[in-house]
Amino acid sequence: MDIARFPRIPLGHFPTPLEPMQNLSRVLGGPRLWIKRDDCTGLSTGGNKTRKLEFLMAEALALKADVVITQGATQSNHARQTAAAAARLGMRCHILLEDRTGSTDPSYTDNGNVLLDHMHGAVVERRPGGSNMQAEMEVVAAKLVDAGQRPYVIPGGGSNPLGAIGYVNAALELVNQSAERGLRIDHLVHATGSAGTQAGLVVGLHALNSPIRLLGIGVRAPREKQETMVHDLGRRTWDFLGLRHDLPREVVVANCDYVGGGYGVPTPGMVEAVTLLARTEGLLLDPVYSGKGMAGLIDLVRKGHFKKDENVVFLHTGGSVALFGYPGTFGPVPEPAS
Numbered sequence: 001m002d003i004a005r006f007p008r009i010p011l012g013h014f015p016t017p018l019e020p021m022q023n024l025s026r027v028l029g030g031p032r033l034w035i036k037r038d039d040c041t042g043l044s045t046g047g048n049k050t051r052k053l054e055f056l057m058a059e060a061l062a063l064k065a066d067v068v069i070t071q072g073a074t075q076s077n078h079a080r081q082t083a084a085a086a087a088r089l090g091m092r093c094h095i096l097l098e099d100r101t102g103s104t105d106p107s108y109t110d111n112g113n114v115l116l117d118h119m120h121g122a123v124v125e126r127r128p129g130g131s132n133m134q135a136e137m138e139v140v141a142a143k144l145v146d147a148g149q150r151p152y153v154i155p156g157g158g159s160n161p162l163g164a165i166g167y168v169n170a171a172l173e174l175v176n177q178s179a180e181r182g183l184r185i186d187h188l189v190h191a192t193g194s195a196g197t198q199a200g201l202v203v204g205l206h207a208l209n210s211p212i213r214l215l216g217i218g219v220r221a222p223r224e225k226q227e228t229m230v231h232d233l234g235r236r237t238w239d240f241l242g243l244r245h246d247l248p249r250e251v252v253v254a255n256c257d258y259v260g261g262g263y264g265v266p267t268p269g270m271v272e273a274v275t276l277l278a279r280t281e282g283l284l285l286d287p288v289y290s291g292k293g294m295a296g297l298i299d300l301v302r303k304g305h306f307k308k309d310e311n312v313v314f315l316h317t318g319g320s321v322a323l324f325g326y327p328g329t330f331g332p333v334p335e336p337a338s
């Protein structure tokens with residue numbers, strides 16, 4: 001596997017730390033829980049999209065684009081990191097935000113990630129929930145071309161084979177960290193949405209023949225659909241890298257029991273997980289992704305899904321900026337369960 005042949009622009013701090021969560025492990029009574037800090041990638045408060053953007057923005061530069069277009073939900077972490085990357089590289093950024101939750105709370109519509117999109121100088125347009133966002137981006141791209149600009153369109157979440165390579169790389173990084181410390185990692189758990197993170201990880205782990213079991217906790221789609229999305233993008237990433245044989249279907253595992261009322265809609269488990277991590281570990285999760293991912297991990301621990309002596313790594317994909325879009329959800333905060 002030769003990732004080095006793909007041009008990459010440095011945008012983040014790598015490798016990200018791998019740290020023990022001793023307090024949370026104690027509160028839950030095992031297994032040994034660890035956290036891989038992709039919330040610390042550095043770019044505009046960090047997050048998982050930075051790894052993808054290092055490859056995507058390199059292609060945009062190679063194609064001499066002068067404006068990047070992307071899309072996401074109102075509190076999109078991907079849009080915010082793309083806006084920051086464009087600012088760093090001297091490109092314009094045009095963002096389309098889809099109203100997936102219907103929330104009219106001004107904190108949700110204008111604070112958090114939206115505040116930072118503007119801070120980075122992006123042009124922000126809104127679209128109603130259920131819009132065909134890819135088609136909307138093509139319309140904007142055509143207009144910009146007519147105006148003499150050179151747009152580069154990045155899909156939602158940066159989830160195409162080129163972006164997913166960022167997470168193939170993350171799998172190599174994690175396997176190296178585990179080897180350096182003599183740490184046997186049994187499970188890797190993270191929130192999965194537009195599928196690029198899990199697709200990249202599953203390709204990297206499978207190509208390395210790693211025994212680490214990967215579990216994506218869904219935040220939007222039902223299980224069958226999510227797993228199909230991840231497998232489809234994983235196979236395309238596998239082929240894109242020129243790997244031999246095929247990516248088996250059974251290595252893609254998602255659990256979509258923690259979505260609750262829908263994408264971006266708070267659940268009691270998410271509120272508990274965010275509050276518990278803030279109070280036991282001093283860590284900030286986010287309400288849309290890592291909070292639900294951690295809610296799933298905590299519930300699975302309580303159900304005895306993991307052995308007490310296993311090492312379970314939670315990949316923190318970032319997003320805590322979105323907490324400022326959900327102030328009412330967390331205040332006043334309940335006492336954490338123990």
Ligand SMILES: *Cc1c(COP(=O)(O)O)cnc(C)c1O
Pocket residue numbers: 047048049076077078157159191192193194195196197198286289290317318319
């Ligand atoms: C985008 C995002 C995810 C999901 O990653 P995908 O590659 O879209 O599946 C998880 N957590 C956070 C904080 C995100 O912003």
